[in-house]
């Protein structure tokens with residue numbers, strides 16, 4: 333009796349730990365999907381510069397900046413240049429606040445599980 337109830341708890345716990353490293357944050361796949369749908373990945377990659385800076389470089393640049401999330405949400409939505417050079421990012425006006433928050437928190441964590 334006791335053995336069986338312990339097993340019932342143990343199996344789901346193993347399942348969660350098994351997937352934990354791949355999906356440390358359940359929001360990662362969602363953020364990546366939003367990035368794909370909004371063509372972010374045409375100009376940004378996780379580790380290398382394309383037209384825009386890599387997501388890991390962005391994460392590094394803003395690592396100790398407590399205002400970064402608000403600044404970057406606004407920047408992604410409105411577009412603009414000046415942080416990395418003269419090439420501007422186009423506006424992404426149709427992203428809502430929740431999607432912007434997901435994207436920015438994913439990027440600031442270095443875009444884990446990205447492309």
Ligand code: HEC
Nearest residue numbers: 370371372375383384412413414415416417419420421424
């Ligand atoms: C047409 C190319 C292009 C697309 C599409 C694009 N970006 Fe960018 N992105 C850039 C460029 C160029 C910069 C550098 C702007 C600068 O120097 O201020 C940039 C900068 C950024 C930054 C850093 C901003 C800063 O001021 O440091 C973030 C974050 C970012 N992009 C996220 C995104 C996301 C998320 C998407 C999709 C919704 C996206 N980008 C789509 C070209 C692009």
